[in-house]
Amino acid sequence: MHKSALRSLCRLLLRQKASTNHARYSSTPVPHASSPAADLQTTNDGDLRRVEFSQDRIGRDGSLIAGTLPGKQEHASQQQRQPRPATLPATAPVLPPIAEAQLQQLVDLIADSRQLVVLTGAGCSTESSVPDYRGPQGAYSTGFKPITHQQFMASPQAQKRYWARSFAGWHEFSDIHPNAAHEGLARLQQRGWVDALITQNVDRLHQKAGATDVIELHGTTHRVICMGCGDTSPRQPFQDLLAELNPGAAEYVKSLVAAGHDVEAARQRSLRVGASEEEMRQAQLFKRRPDGDVEVPVRRPDGDVELQDAGKGFIVPPCPNCGGILKPDVVFFGDGVPPARSKRVLELAEECDTMLVVGSSLMVYSAFRLSKAAKAGNGRLAILSAGPTRADSMVDLKVEALAGEALARIAAHPALLLPRVAA
Secondary structure: OOHHHHHHHHHHHHHHHHHHOOOOOOOOOOOOOOOOEEEEEEOOOOOEEEEEEEOOEEOOOOOEEOOEOOOHHHHHHHHHOOOOOOOOOOOOOOOOOOOHHHHHHHHHHHHHOOOEEEEEOHHHOHHHOOOOOOOOOOHHHHOOOOOEHHHHHHOHHHHHHHHHHHHHHHHHHOOOOOOHHHHHHHHHHHOOOOOEEEEOOOOOHHHHOOOOOEEEOOEEEEEEEEOOOOOEEEHHHHHHHHHHHOHHHHHHHHHHHHHOOOHHHHHHHHHOOOOOHHHHHHHOOOEEOOEEEEEOOOEEEEEEEOOOOOOOOOOOOOOOOOOOOEEEEEOOEOOOOOHHHHHHHHHHHHHOOEEEEEOOOOOOHHHHHHHHHHHHOOOEEEEEOOOOOOOHHHOOEEEOOOHHHHHHHHHOOHHHOOOOOOO
16 A cells, blocks of 8 residues: 555544544443543644543443543642742642743734633632642542532432532532632623633633623533423522521531631631641641532532531432422533533634633543634634643643733733724
8 A cells, every 4th residue: 555545544543533532521421441542633833643641431330530631740740849829729730920921922812813712621710719620739639530420310319419518518619709810801801802701610700700601611500400301590599498408417517607617718827837736637627629519528629518428318309390300500521511502612613713721621522622623713722721731732822820810910911901992
């Protein structure tokens, strides 16, 4: 066979293999894989590059097997060796200040864009004391595995356990404040510099900061959905109903509130000269998870809490309309993004001339495909995030800096202070 024909055949086989690996949101369990997955990516020099990584997948038992990127472990080790500023939340990465040249590059990228789409991930909320999943201080570093769609739907006990944890963590998760990253993006959007804001996060911090028309790619914990009839309702009334049905759990939550178990406040107290052993111990008691659940002694990003014997005797009411199963309106691992939402974000990515990714490794395919779509449409791709990402080989600009610091300075730059004038 001619060498060029052989190369073409090899590329075709690689594409076919790569396409089978994009089952991140398959509604059926994905078998274990012994070999790494791969993406075929075109670099900025026009070369085709095969990028291997360990992809998220669903095991035979319905549990999540978290993937990793090459270099992620080494990057995490480097961050952990850096001294942590006293004012930086423990959940945020330790990074040097953004360089002036890089700041100017990001400002120019935004100022020159005709249609800017911003895609944010968990790294956008770490400065609000919400951990990410894959960072050095992330949820996965504690051995935490988020519940999958398959596990939640498999048994009433799994549903009770999830809701018991989520109920216990909601009072704090729902009260988290946005940081400078959310505020900077909101200001840029209000001035017309951001045409679409898509987030992978479920915490609603963009809206709290003043952003509008935020597309929540993976849904939100602030809403409840029935898996039978599809009816949705606000979270707080459901939280109140859970408190009525589970008075013992409600009293426990009140004791947590009264005790003032605030992660960042405890950490700050432990940093003071002369901090007592008890203050040092309290600083380690709770860790929040990205989706707002909390574990005792580990707090989770989804806001729930891990309680001993969680779920036993906990009453979760069915849907009042059809008797169906109620769950947070969140796309769990192993579930699929609703088709209408998926179509909308893909169209935005295809039509934009610039995409800015903030605080995401793009390991989740529902987000990664948007960066691919932007590049396929000849758009520019910029990433503001800590550590390696799945799209590094095709990025036009990569900046590793704290999202809050960078976006606060970008939003305050003279070139972006005035509203954008439509071309």
